[in-house]
Amino acid sequence: MIPSAQLKGQGVNGTLYCHYEQKVRPYIDLIDSLRSLGVDQDLPLPSIAVIGDQSSGKSSVLEALSGVSLPRGSGIVTRCPLELKMKKIRAGEPWKGKLKYRDNEMDLNEPHSVEQEIVKAQNIMAGTGSSISSELISLKIESSEVPDLTLIDLPGIARVAVGNQPKDIGERIKGLIQTFIKKQETINLVVVPSNVDIATTEALKMAKEFDPTGQRTLGILTKPDLIDKGNEENIVDIVRNLVIELKKGYMIVKCRGQQDIKKKLSLEEAIQNERVFFEQHSYFSPLLDDMKATIPLLAEKLTNELVEHISVSAPLCLHVCLTDILKHSMQWYSLCKLQSYYDIISSIIKGEEKSQDQESKIFNQVREKFENWKRLEVGDLDMKNSIKKNRGKELPGFINYSTFEKFMKEHIEKAEAPSIQLLFAIVLCLIEDILKKESHEAEKMLYSQFNMERIIFSQDVIYSKVLSTLKSKPRLPQDADVSVMKDHLNTYFEIASDRLANQIPLIILYHTVNQFGTELQKQILQLIQGDKNVNELLSENKDVAEKRNRLSKRLERLSEAQEQLNKFSV
Template sequence: MSYEDGPSMFQDQLAEKVRPFIDLIDDMRSIGIDKELPLPTIAVVGDQSSGKSSVLETLSGVALPRGTGIVTRCPLLLKLCNDRSVRWKAVISYGGKFSSDFDEPSEVVRHVEQAQNTLAGKGVGICEDLITLQITSSTVCDLSLIDLPGITRVAVKGQPDDIGAQINNLITKYIKNKRTIILVVVPCNVDIATTEALKMAQEVDPEGTRTLAILTKPDLIDPGAEKNVLEIVHNRVIVLNMGYVIVKCRGQKQIDENMSIARAIEDELEFFQNHEHFRSLLRQEKATTKCLATKLSNALVKQIKKYLPQMSEKIKEQLADVKIALSKIECGPPLEPAEKRKYLIQVITEFNEQITQLSTGDIIVEENLFELMRKAFIDWMECLKYAKSNYNDEVQQVVNEYDKEHRGSELPGFSNYRAFQHVVQKLVAKLKDPAMATLEKIREMVQKQFDQLSRESFKNYPYLQKFSTMNIERIQEDQSKIVKERIKEQFEMEMQVYTQDEIFNKYNLEEGETTDNSEHDTRSKYPGLLKSYYEIVVQRLADQVPMLIRYFILKQSAKIVCSEMLDLLHRDNTDDILQEDLEIGHYRAKLQAQADRLLLANDKVSSL
């Protein structure tokens, strides 16, 4: 179709009043802001063979794909831009990547079909991905609308059995948005109440506040049915607040005869001017495609103005939320090798500082580690006290057994020192297992908090997290073996039954006992002597076991972990060490893209 064939009837549109608002929504959709919030738009809905394509052709001034069955297989955003300085040009884009511009109207069909085949595959399948066709010309109106697949009820050869449900779901996705103007295309020669398109519109817009109906094919109605059509157009049958417009576009016969769209527009005007029943609709601005274009442009701009304040507020709210989400995610490693190495040093240094602070009680991870350890050591002390409280029975039993087994001809009161030593050794030996249990309890606490710190510090870096947790486990195991040996040594030393005389006498005096055998039966002094010595043992073990555990399991472990982490800095595989978790990277990229969209949208709304 040549430039001169374009619909010159649209040249009088007041683009300067309409275009900025329509451009705003088109620009916001082009940057993907419709992913964040619903945008005002016009969605074209119609049953198959309702004349939907003919209406869009007349509005755009170009031929669109035609045929039987499903012709529109993807949503098509038709952006019409009036520009008196441009002869004719078009840009088609889809898939988020592909974009192509051309300057011949006859190429539209080929480009649209190619886009549909790319997105929906060759055949009769559909796809929800949007195709954008922008047409700039001096002969089009300023308008943007989305053409949706025609409603079908029965699948034909090559179509999935649920094709009808797929199309209905796609249409519903668009028209359920309360900011969408629903443009329903209905032929005049069918019962309007039975059309599927109007039924779908009524389901999401029961009061008809945002539905506009186009009546097509007025030349095909039966004689005598004109009054019924007029009743519909005058909003007396099914009430729609936005009303009705009746149009006459090219039929198949005119298309076969190569009637141009420009000639079809002239033919449409002549039809209504000369029609006995419909000519009055011209004066009422309820007939012709020109009237429809003006009505749609004004309705869309009105809808945009209505929701613009809400959209602006929503964009600001979402932008603030996204910024908060981004602030909680690390920015990730830099790309430059030198900077990446500095970043690795920083990450490891911060982790080491936290491990050190954790070992000194300067930071808390989930729970206070020192408080947990103190409770475990209190339990150890209670175990010692419990053992001490039962010492009388133990002492008497051991003394009796010793006298029975080892007393010879000596008189009472001359018992052997071995009896005293044997009692002490038996009592102390029972404390070894509780000491080991305390060690395991503390090790579990420390390793759990070290691991938690590793997960938090290296949550974005799987290699660092795996390396650190494996080292923590190995170091804890090694240190635990050292502590076990030290505790065993401690108990072996306790088997020697030793303390300074001065210390022992001090405890005896506190218990009211004396080591002078001449005044009392030594055997009668056993309980007091044992109690005195056991107090010394308890005091040694009460402190020594926790000190060993704290030193090796916490302090030394932290020191070794830090050293092992620093060894990573001597390796050359910095890229592998700082390989970021894919999910984190994708999530950050998603948030950043969302933030960019919202920032751009906010600027666009603010500049209007």
């Protein structure tokens, strides 16, 4: 990844910036676009969740990264999850902001308007008191002074309710935070003040609960200027990951304090002052060389962490997406099929029977199947070995009946399973409850038909005629015994397959169309005579319709997500 310091040194209009845009931006854009589709409610998307106890300096860190003022003060300031999407643009291009929540969307032209608009949005979604909401506010910022990064800011953890806060506010906030940090795709950014015992902070405790090994947790220490004198060395040890180990380690930053805001210190000036603070502090200056201090280096690390996280998670997202599409497609299909049953019954009541169409479809399916079954394929070597093994006292040129019977029965048995499968394929397209009895009868008749076919039989006149026709066709030279056996096998199977091709459609049609229709009409007549409000009984359940619509929208989102993930992987 390209360090931000190098980026500024080369100028954002240079080739280094273009390389940065090509390598970094696509990762961030992918996840932002998936989240904008609403796919985050279906798929676990990679993200960075910012958590911290109240007054931990969380808002100050986000302000420093984004370059805009966010709601701050005492008590619960962040009352809704805030998705902060930052996009670096070329120097000289105008600052842009866009705020979205619920069905509202507004363009922001000035950074100073962000804070009041977020407060308005929070009041609409969480009320004007001190309650919270799980609904997301999305803030997109385009600026040459921000990193390519997306963060989700969550409410500060409250230990006890104060003032007009709900009594269970602490548990509600923890519950909201848990929905984000428990996901394996989430990087937990834990903000902790340097002037408190890090081991006692609720934010770090929660992160450790859902990420015990610290694999996806990054610690941020704030307010280094408030450290008690003599405790600096302990803070340095924490930042060097020597106290409570986290795989992603720690960073330390110094943001604007309340006095700085009162003096109207700009964020740019605050960044400069932060650099001076760490350079001049004897304990903290080595952390600059280790790239573990200051907001610019934090921005760089977060961008690298997120891009790496996305690159690892994208294939998994695609796998989950495809799995979900398959699962929900089956659910959606079953609900659509249920609706089609209502349509079928209604059409029968109105006299709009479609048995002719059904018959035509079934005949076509069976005809295609048996065209393939007529082609007998037996290996010459297998046949030759079988003839040799079962050869009796017959003279050359005479057909060996035991071999003929063996191959014929095997081939007929191969046709049995597809016939039963064909029956149940048709059954699934009709109403299962009413069709069970008839399909069972049809199944018994099919098995009987194939059991009869295992008794080798044909009228002599028919057999001789087909055999004569086959012998008259040109053929390749081959072993005489094999040639004779093939002629007889092909002759008999053509006769048997013609029998099956006629009989099986009749069995299936008789039970799945004729008998089924008769039984269905009986049931409907009983229904009409037994209850006057037939339309009400035939109307689709409201919950089923809503579920089908939800699944339809979900499949649409997932299909779009799949398309984007496929393009990204290519």
